[in-house]
Amino acid sequence: MLLTSIPYFREVIVMSFRCEHCGNQNNEIQSASTIRERGTVYTVKVLNQGDLDRQLVKAETATVMIPEFDLTIPPHRGQLTTIEGILRDTMQDLGGDQPLRRIQDPPTYEKIESLLQRLKEVVPDDDDEAAPTMKERKAEDPIKPFTVILDDPAGSSFLEFKDSMADPKWTLREYARTSEQNISLGLIKPENAEQERLTQKEGPPNPDDEDELPAEEVFVFPGICSSCGHQVDTRMKKVNIPYFKDIIIMSTNCDICGYRDNEVKSGGAISDKGRRITLKVEDAEDLSRDILKSETCGLQIPEIDLVLHAGTLGGRFTTVEGILTQVYDELNEKVFRGDSVGAADSSDNREFEIFLGRLKEVMTAAQPFTLILDDPLANSYLQNLYAPDPDPNMEVITYDRTFEQNEDLGLNDMKVEGYEPPPRTD
Template sequence: MAQTEEKLEFFPPIADVVDKTDAGDEEDISARPLEEIESLCMQCGEQGVTRMMLTSIPFFREVIVMSFRCEHCGHSNNEIQSAGKIRPEGTMYTVKVLNRGDLDRQLIRSEACTINIPEFQLVLPPSRGHFTTVEGLLRDIVADLSVQQPLRRIQDETAYAKIRGIIDGLMEIIDDDKEEGEEGQDKPEKRDLSKEDSVTRAITITLDDPSGNSFLEFVGSMSDLKWNMRTYERSLEQNRQLGLAPPAEDNEENVADEAEQQSGGMNEEVFEFPGVCSRCSRPLVTRMKKVSIPYFKDTIIMSTNCDDCGYRDNEIKSGTAISELGKRITLKVEDRDDLSRDILKSDTSGLSIPEIDLDLHPGTLGGRFTTLIRKTTDWFL
């Protein structure tokens, strides 16, 4: 009980916060539900005021609402941040805006949320968190798109016309008349419309949030026919964007380290196996090491030396999967330097020297990693 009461004290419902703000005495600073902090204005460099409010949204969760205003230059800004944990699944909200009552739905957008309005082919990428209504969202879109319109009209008339169409369409939905003085028209009086009146153009608003910290209000209950919510499992890339998974570069390094650890550190270690010499039948040691051949792939080299009779043998095996395609390599030997070239022959490789009518079938002499002159000597010994 003590923990519940403390939680309600720090995050009271937003309706209680509003009532307390309206009924509060301006002189009683301690009774205010807001925290005020002096902050630097990034526009003019003077000191402004940031107000913070801890509250809970009905049917959602606890949030922190922040608002900044500078009295010197008039710059203002507001932002919302989730006070809870990132959900284990992403969420996608969809609402159909059919009448003016739908414009009053509360909307919470986190900094990881993408908003899509398909009727206008409009996609808003992730931005700062925002607590507003559907109408407030549309007004913000109109304000953002209108900023560069005079410049677009001069530089790119095609883009200006397309964006002008989006602005006019959104202004019709929120029933805003054209701005005063634009294109020589005065601003007529607004009509008084009820919430049951249909909007001039129905639209669909979709909130796609991998963090699950966005929200779009339903009316009545979750069976609202114009409202839908579904959850989905985040992809690896979305987890990386949220900081829940390491970046791709780090992940590749970790996978390589794990593979090296699982292989027992074969790249650095030489393994020894006891055996018997095929010539003198004395005990000997076969050594094995994994190496990476430049411009090729990982291979396993096995070497056998008998200290009693001097017998030597080495063999090479591929350390990776079989390639999808076969390979044919041709070398023209013209001088003695060519005889020093390294040669890697697998146990499935054949070899031919047409000048001396030499043809070795696949499997002959097994796999070898040596030089060309030493290899040629082995064939005739």
């Protein structure tokens, strides 16, 4: 047993066992620290041979998924390995019983054999004379792109980034555990799970703000999930943002397929003027500011040439860090969507990788930047940390909408007075 520390992660216990009599051996790891308050999901886009060498810490509570191969590795013993190592382990585990499956269960044999062939395109067998050897491979050599997703509700797993957390191929997302996950981790008793589930179910979509936003009645509307077609409930709640106005938050969560959607609408009248909010972000504290971006609001960060037009992402009520993370996730999916090596290695994608790296620096406030919200309906909001006093890092300007803006918003033809039909004279 060895207690060791993994850089940028935490301390782990590495255990190795080998029997000299029968040859049985086993290697695994266990976390040497407490369970995190939130689960973690690491995502890495694998594009070349060098990406296969990324270190991977898989705790006994973690699941590894590779969507391109329809491969899911369920929670099992802990492992300290690499992406290539876990692929080779999977090939070895699945391939060991293939001769028996070929006789007893031919359909399953064919499915697994197809998966093994696709895995061998990425990680060739050492016995394959036509495949390049380890010494002949170069880190920059392209391979067929795929995605590795490491999901651990205990937050005890890790997937290595290159150079820094600004690595455009690497992302980390944290999430709140469900009651079932808390039970499996031994954090709550089964008899307490139902009460916790009901509390989460009837709570507001943003529970962290429940102390600040007054509780209102939650309305539930049954509907159909747009992803899997099962019955799903949409919850709607009106809340008040201090020093701003009422808003309506709508949330849809599907328990069958995991589809989630959250949207925010204005709950007040149409403003007579537009509003432009400019914030100078200087440190990580500014990233925690609440932000309400309506569907009519545009967003800009001049330092990295980021421009989001009105309608992009829809309405969102989150934090500055949260909105930037959503922008990154949307762009990241578009950059690495190519199915061939040529698509992944194009010059356009290289430019996007550079842009995503700059966006990641902004997401961590590694450098100061300017955030601009321009909403012609003045339905957007950015938290003032000094309220009700003016915020020295924030500038709020109201302006008159142009005729073109009113036309795009459908306000020029809107008639709110004198719309009754004229009285009949006969």
